[in-house]
Amino acid sequence: MLEAYPRGKTYWARGHVEFNGRKITEYVRKSTGSATLQGAYAWIQEFTEAELRKYHFGEEVLPITFAEASLLADVDIPTAKRLMPIVKQVGDVAIADLSPERIKKLCSKILPDASTDTWRRWIIVPMQRVANAGHAVGRCDKIRVPSFSTQDRLAQDKLRGKKSRQKKTPGSVTWLNNFKLAAHHELYVLARFMFETAARVGQATAMGPEHLKELHRNIVLIPATKGHEEVELEITQELADLLRSITPKAPRNWKNVPENLRVFGYASKDGPRKAWNTACRNAKIEKLVPHGAGRHGFATEMLVRRGVDVATCTAYGRWADKSLFLDTYAQSPEAEKIILEAWGTNSVQ
Structure with missing residues (x-):
């Protein structure tokens, strides 16, 4: 002893x-x-x-800190950038000590002028990915944070003086035709591709020549995203011809080797932003974000303007949840006008 x-x-x-x-x-x-x-x-x-x-x-394992777990997480560059201020604030804190209440307070400290939806996307979800990495090696539990309530969202909107969840203006054929007049050819084809296929901008910019191997059959391969596997999609002859009219190239500052070639020449979903905004400004049209012009535009164009049924829209556009499609994506930009005109054609006596 x-x-x-x-x-x-x-x-x-x-x-x-x-x-x-x-x-x-x-x-x-x-x-x-x-x-x-x-x-x-x-x-x-x-x-x-x-x-x-x-x-x-056996050997005692000390609780893993957030900074230690962040080194285990396999994240992309945008997520890594979002994690940097979080690590600065709570890097030395054990994940076991990060309560939901503490995490929610952290959101308002790091991004005081952001909406609760942005807090979840940019802070809570990245933190959960880090905790999942720690959990995978048996060093901590997963982080579970209850959703912000409607009251939380409205209170934060009041504090920052801006309303969240504003309806996005969906793309349309008219908008796309005007965009074409000011955008360079590859950028127009990108916008057209997203509008016709409901592809996300991140999927489109990730496409390389290997995704167009079956283009002679009007088939493209849509990259995997958000729980969906890669999928073959048949497109129109006109869109296939447009894709054939552009030459894949390596993004700026990338080595010009076959594995780096991208159909639209962008490194990531943020690549087209500057040229996109410039084209909108020069065309004197509303500055729609790519997601609104593309995926939202597809939903509204097919369901509302052309009357395609929900099942077909969601199947082709790769929506697993029909309710999400109807609540979030499919919009009627002229709902009031259409209803009033409908009443006007057959007034109640």
Whole structure:
């Protein structure tokens, strides 16, 4: 067993830790750091208990911190950038100590002028991905944060002086034709591709020549995203001809090798932003974001303007949830006008 003895100005400990009369450690000779005998024996008790736990249950694993877990997470560059301010704030905090309440307070500290929806996308979801990486190696539990309530969302909107969840203006054939007049050819084909296929901008910009291998059959391969696998999609002859009219190239500052070629020449979903906004400005049209012009535009064009049934729209556009499609994507931009005109044609007497 361990005993304390004076050495200089402090007490040291020497001996073995034993269990049932059997030595379970090598010979110990360590400073307790205490100047009193009472303090030395308190240290010996803590040391003995730790060694007994190690003997019975194995090496003690310290709780993983957020910074440590972030090194285990496989994230893309945009997500890594969003994690940087989070690590700065809570990097040395154990994930087990990050309660839902603490995480929600962290959102308002890091992005005080953002909406609750942005907090979830840019802070909570990346934090959950980090916690999942720690959980995968058995170092922590997953992070579960309840959704922000409607009251939370409205209160935050009031604080920042801006309404969230504003309806996005969906793209249309008219908008696309005007966009074509000011955009360079590849950018127009990108917009047209998203509008006709409901592809997300991240999917479109990720496409390389390998995604057009069956273009002679008017077939493109849409990259995987958000729980959906890669899928073959038949497109119109006109869109296929447009895709054939552009030459895949490596994005700016990328090495010009076959594996780096991209159909539209952009490195990521953010690549077209500057040219896109410039084309909108020069065309003197509403500045729609690519998602609104493309995926939202597809939904509204097919369901509302052309009367295609919901099942067909969701199948071709790859929506797993029909309710989400109807609630979020399919919009009637002129709902009031159409209803009023309908009443006008057959007024109640």
